Amino acid sequence: MVRSRATLPQVAERAGVSLSSASRALHGNGASAAMVGRVRAVAEELGYHPDATGRSLRMRRTFQIAFAVADIGNPVYVEMMTAIQQVVSDRGYRLLLATTGETPRDTAALVRGLVAGSVDGLVISPLRLDDELVEALAGAGKPVVVIGRPLADDRLDSVSTDSAGGIGQAVDHVVGLGRRRIGFLNGPLDTTPGEARQRGFDAAVGRSGPGVETVDTEVADDFTVTAGLVAARALLARHTAAPLDAVVAANDLLAICAVKAAREAGLRVPDDVAVTGMDDTELGRVFQPSLTSVDLGAAARGRAAAELLLGRLDDPAHERGAVVVAPRLVVRESTLGAHAPSAPPDRRPSTGEERP
Amino acid sequence: MVRSRATLPQVAERAGVSLSSASRALHGNGASAAMVGRVRAVAEELGYHPDATGRSLRMRRTFQIAFAVADIGNPVYVEMMTAIQQVVSDRGYRLLLATTGETPRDTAALVRGLVAGSVDGLVISPLRLDDELVEALAGAGKPVVVIGRPLADDRLDSVSTDSAGGIGQAVDHVVGLGRRRIGFLNGPLDTTPGEARQRGFDAAVGRSGPGVETVDTEVADDFTVTAGLVAARALLARHTAAPLDAVVAANDLLAICAVKAAREAGLRVPDDVAVTGMDDTELGRVFQPSLTSVDLGAAARGRAAAELLLGRLDDPAHERGAVVVAPRLVVRESTLGAHAPSAPPDRRPSTGEERP
DNA sequence: GTTTCCGCTGGAAACGTTTCCGGGCAGCCG
DNA sequence: CGGCTGCCCGGAAACGTTTCCAGCGGAAAC
Numbered sequence: 001m002v003r004s005r006a007t008l009p010q011v012a013e014r015a016g017v018s019l020s021s022a023s024r025a026l027h028g029n030g031a032s033a034a035m036v037g038r039v040r041a042v043a044e045e046l047g048y049h050p051d052a053t054g055r056s057l058r059m060r061r062t063f064q065i066a067f068a069v070a071d072i073g074n075p076v077y078v079e080m081m082t083a084i085q086q087v088v089s090d091r092g093y094r095l096l097l098a099t100t101g102e103t104p105r106d107t108a109a110l111v112r113g114l115v116a117g118s119v120d121g122l123v124i125s126p127l128r129l130d131d132e133l134v135e136a137l138a139g140a141g142k143p144v145v146v147i148g149r150p151l152a153d154d155r156l157d158s159v160s161t162d163s164a165g166g167i168g169q170a171v172d173h174v175v176g177l178g179r180r181r182i183g184f185l186n187g188p189l190d191t192t193p194g195e196a197r198q199r200g201f202d203a204a205v206g207r208s209g210p211g212v213e214t215v216d217t218e219v220a221d222d223f224t225v226t227a228g229l230v231a232a233r234a235l236l237a238r239h240t241a242a243p244l245d246a247v248v249a250a251n252d253l254l255a256i257c258a259v260k261a262a263r264e265a266g267l268r269v270p271d272d273v274a275v276t277g278m279d280d281t282e283l284g285r286v287f288q289p290s291l292t293s294v295d296l297g298a299a300a301r302g303r304a305a306a307e308l309l310l311g312r313l314d315d316p317a318h319e320r321g322a323v324v325v326a327p328r329l330v331v332r333e334s335t336l337g338a339h340a341p342s343a344p345p346d347r348r349p350s351t352g353e354e355r356p
Numbered sequence: 357m358v359r360s361r362a363t364l365p366q367v368a369e370r371a372g373v374s375l376s377s378a379s380r381a382l383h384g385n386g387a388s389a390a391m392v393g394r395v396r397a398v399a400e401e402l403g404y405h406p407d408a409t410g411r412s413l414r415m416r417r418t419f420q421i422a423f424a425v426a427d428i429g430n431p432v433y434v435e436m437m438t439a440i441q442q443v444v445s446d447r448g449y450r451l452l453l454a455t456t457g458e459t460p461r462d463t464a465a466l467v468r469g470l471v472a473g474s475v476d477g478l479v480i481s482p483l484r485l486d487d488e489l490v491e492a493l494a495g496a497g498k499p500v501v502v503i504g505r506p507l508a509d510d511r512l513d514s515v516s517t518d519s520a521g522g523i524g525q526a527v528d529h530v531v532g533l534g535r536r537r538i539g540f541l542n543g544p545l546d547t548t549p550g551e552a553r554q555r556g557f558d559a560a561v562g563r564s565g566p567g568v569e570t571v572d573t574e575v576a577d578d579f580t581v582t583a584g585l586v587a588a589r590a591l592l593a594r595h596t597a598a599p600l601d602a603v604v605a606a607n608d609l610l611a612i613c614a615v616k617a618a619r620e621a622g623l624r625v626p627d628d629v630a631v632t633g634m635d636d637t638e639l640g641r642v643f644q645p646s647l648t649s650v651d652l653g654a655a656a657r658g659r660a661a662a663e664l665l666l667g668r669l670d671d672p673a674h675e676r677g678a679v680v681v682a683p684r685l686v687v688r689e690s691t692l693g694a695h696a697p698s699a700p701p702d703r704r705p706s707t708g709e710e711r712p
Numbered sequence: 713g714t715t716t717c718c719g720c721t722g723g724a725a726a727c728g729t730t731t732c733c734g735g736g737c738a739g740c741c742g
Numbered sequence: 743c744g745g746c747t748g749c750c751c752g753g754a755a756a757c758g759t760t761t762c763c764a765g766c767g768g769a770a771a772c
Contacts, residue, residue, distance in 0.1 A: 005472065005497065007758060018722040023760060032720065052473035053418060054758030056409040057727050064452075064474075072441070073638075078434055085428070085453060094474060096420075097441060097451050116361065117408035117728090118420075118450060141361065225642055256642050263644070282429075286581055286612050288619070288644045363728060374752040379730060388750065410728030413757050473758090 006046040015042040026050070065309060066096040066119045068110065070127040074223065074253070075281040076298045077125065080147065083302030084123060091310055093120075104128050108136035115140045120313055123147065123305045127191045143312040145305045148192045150322050157312060159305045159323045163193055163278070164200030166294035166327030170248045170276040171204035173292070173329055177336075179246035179274055181214035183235050185258055186250045187223040194219070197250045197278070214242065220254060228257035236265050245273055246335075252277035252284040255291050259334065274335040289333035297325040362402040371398040382406070421665060422475045424454040424466065426483040430579065430609070431637040432654045433481065436503065439658030440479060447666055449476075460484050464492035471496045477669055479503065479661045483547045499668040501661045504548045506678050513668060515661045515679045519549055519634070520556030522650035522683030526604045526632040527560035529648070529685055533692075535602035535630055537570035539591050541614055542606045543579040550575070553606045553634070570598065576610060584613035592621050601629055602691075608633035608640040611647050615690065630691040645689035653681040 012022035015038050024031040025039035027050075042048075056062045067084055069077045085095045096119055100107040107126055115122060122140070125147035126133060137144045138155040145157040174182060184201045187194040198217070205215050216238060220231035232254070236244065247262070249255035255277030259269050267273045269289055277284050277293040284291035304323040312318050368378035371394050380387040381395035383406075398404075412418045423440055425433045441451045452475055456463040463482055471478060478496070481503035482489060493500045494511040501513040530538060540557045543550040554573070561571050572594060576587035588610070592600065603618070605611035611633030615625050623629045625645055633640050633649040640647035660679040668674050 008760095009758080019759090020723075020761075021721060024721090028760080030720070035720080049469065049472035051758050053409055053412040054473070054727095055760075057413050057729090057757085058759045058761085060727070062409060072434065072438055075431075078428065081453070082428055085455060089455070094470075095453050097437070097453050099441060099445070113405065114450075116405035117410070225638065259644070260642065282581065283639055286616065286643075288615070364730095365728080375729090376731075376753075377751055380751085383730080386750065391750080407728050410757095411730075413727085413759090414729045414731085416757070 005051070006043075006048040007051070008048070011039065011042050011046055011048050014046065015039050061120050061313075062118060063092060064094045064096050064119045065121045065123065065306075066098050066114055068098040068100050068107070068114070068122060068124040068126075070100050070102075070125070071222075071224070072097070072099060075283050076279045076296075079281070079298040080125065080302035080305075083299040084306040087303055087306035088310065093310070100124065100126055104130045104133040108133055111136055111140055111144075115142045121145070121309045123302075123309055127193070129192050143309055143316070145309045145312075147301055147305050149196065150324065154320045157305075157308045157321045159301045159308065159325070161296045161301060161325045162327055163294075163296055164196045164203065166278060166296060166329075167197045167200035167248065167250070168204040169327060169329040170278070170292075170294055171201060171208065173331065174246040174248065174274050174276065174335060175208050175212065177246075177274060180212055181239065181242060181244045181246070182212060182216075183239070183244040183247045183258075184215070184217040184250075185228070185232055185235055185247055185254045186217060186219050187254065188221065189219060191223075193223075194250065201248065214239065214244070216244070220257075223251050223253060225253050225257060228254040229260060232257040232261035233264070236261050236267070243267060243272065247273060247275045249275065249277050252279045252281045252291055252293055255284065255293070255334070256287060259287070259289070259291075270333065270335050270337050276335060280330050285332075287334075289337070292332045292335040293330055295328045295330050297327075300325050361407070362399075362404040363407070364404070367395065367398050367402055367404050370402065371395050417669075418474060418476050419448060420450045420452050420475045421477045421479065421662075422452040422454050422470050424456050424463070424470070424478060424480040424482075426456050426458075426481070427578075427580070428453070428455060431639050432635045432652075435637070435654040436481065436658035436661075439655040440662040443659055443662035444666065449666070456480065456482055460486045460489040464489055467492055467496055467500075471498045477501070477665045479658075479665055483549070485548050499665055499672070501665045501668075503657055503661050505552065506680065510676045513661075513664045513677045515657050515664065515681070517652045517657060517681045518683055519650075519652055520552045520559065522634060522652060522685075523553045523556035523604065523606070524560040525683060525685040526634070526648075526650055527557060527564065529687065530602040530604065530630050530632065530691060531564050531568065533602075533630060536568055537595065537598060537600045537602070538568060538572075539595070539600040539603045539614075540571070540573040540606075541584070541588055541591055541603055541610045542573060542575050543610070544577065545575060547579075549579075549606065557604065570595070570600070572600070576613075579607050579609060581609050581613060584610040585616060588613040588617035589620070592617050592623075599623060599628065603629060603631045605631065605633050608635045608637045608647055608649055611640065611649070611690070612643060615643070615645070615647075626689065626691050626693050632691060636686050641688075643690075645693070648688045648691040649686055651684045651686050653683075656681050 008022055009019055012019045022039050025036045065088055067081055088095050121143040123145045129148050134153050138153050147159045149160050151158045186198055189195055189198055205212055218231045218235035221227040247258040249258050255275050258275045262269050262273050269275055277291040280293040280295035284293045308321045364378055365375055368375045378395050381392045421444055423437055444451050477499040479501045485504050490509050494509050503515045505516050507514045542554055545551055545554055561568055574587045574591035577583040603614040605614050611631050614631045618625050618629050625631055633647040636649040636651035640649045664677045
């Protein structure tokens, strides 16, 4: 059993047929029934499995795709990854995990290396996406799907969501609840999501008119809990005389920090201050209080990206796809309190609409 | 730029040297300085990167390792994966993600396929680990490190933790707080962690003596939030006359469910009922109340497994390693209330001790 | 009965790389 | 000055697979 694996020539010899016939019998189509039977039997007997490297070299396909992401610790990316993994493994592909560097330049280098033979394609969700990176991705010579924002470059497929509009929904929601002093807890503005969400927030408070008394934004160093807590405390501390009565966070992780900081400051959630998150992670669903959050369809985006990539692999000349997943506000206790549905851990449908 | 990638023969020809010299100049050691300079220059100019498949075929190494796990949605496995990814990518390896099937038989089949050429080794953390699976792993013909429990089979490296002892720490802790009616919220008993933790719980309450009035165990269908909530409600519902004053959960996810269910039942945490978790996930640290939890060193286990695997790849004859990571109770609000440290998101040291 | 065509088989090349092996040349020692 | 040693280089083989191409035989068509 410890002997090294059987090779195709061994199978062929033992079956008394030629190498090419053996190959055809196992995968190809031009073989007689008798041939197929004999070769299959021997292959079974020897426990033959085709060697992935040999096959890859010859076919010029690795049957591997990579998923590159900045911070795999973020539940959103895990959700995406899970969805991607499901799709690609169903289609016989293996999933390779890569973490992009901090800067676009790091990412570009990584991509060049990665695409150099080890994968057939790439799904990437970079935090920062500049022209140089787009150029590097487009010139990679392999199909690349970008999860982030819609792209002008027609050599790349993209999957995105309207997170600006999503933040708008959150703002409208708390304004609709009568909140008038609104804080925004955002991540770095030079990131794709940070920029979009800031834009969405500014637009939403702009159109809300003079009913909104106070508007204040605090930017965390990144989208993690550690940086978020610092920022949340700073944001709340700036408004002691007339405390904020709503905090819109760019992220469920940041929203949790906002709740924690509010509690430290002696404020009740949602009675004194309503808090909204974004991404609708499981984390937010089980949190106390459960988080009102904007579902950006992470799983749907992951699935769409994987489908897009596999489609492009099947037909390289396929027209460019740009899937956009619509955001959807999910209201829970962190804005409505006991009135909110007790939030059974429902699987949300998260539909994605496609436009060519 | 869109032209397909440069190959080594192209580099060699353009540099006016032979194929073998070009290869040596780039990777090997028997080349003159002049040769190295010339070839390197041409390679740079053409943007040459060695093709992974060709190299893999020739060297019989893919420089890929796989991490196989049952449920990547569980934060513990994400933490492990992150640690593994860090170690292997530092050493020039790529990480492949695989999800094991439900049954050991599925897993065995997956392993056979995976090991068939696409990876050099495997780190696997199976939920259920029977003799058949051990046999399949040991006979895979490639190095395999099992994260789960210590193994008798000396063909396999293993990394484990004393989760039974960890549960014991949790029980001792709540008993020390004066709790007398203790519930245990566990996952399936036919899984490796489920079995160990049940054993640990039973032993701990056994040695606690007659001071403990009530002991009750409820087993969830799996280790997820959905199943956990059902089980937690059932567990608490069985004790309305004299409600449980402590719930020990086999998992942070289950602990969160216990808190949620307690709250639904009108019980305060920790005043009426103390709750402990296990795994010390970030989720538990930011939860309200923050969870007292037993740190099993997921990151440390991942790192150790990766190191073990890479070590074995460097030296196949290396002696079998069996790393055991010690559990450590981290006390927070869910048992101590406001007395607990306010739990800054500290990185815990999580040391692992090695025994040969 | 002869020709044509089709289905099936075996031989051989190719994918891109690393490494073994033999040979040439220079330097050093005798 | 000759022989030996050692360094470099080029040729070629090998990793395991798929697929192109040619050939052979039998069946169908005339």
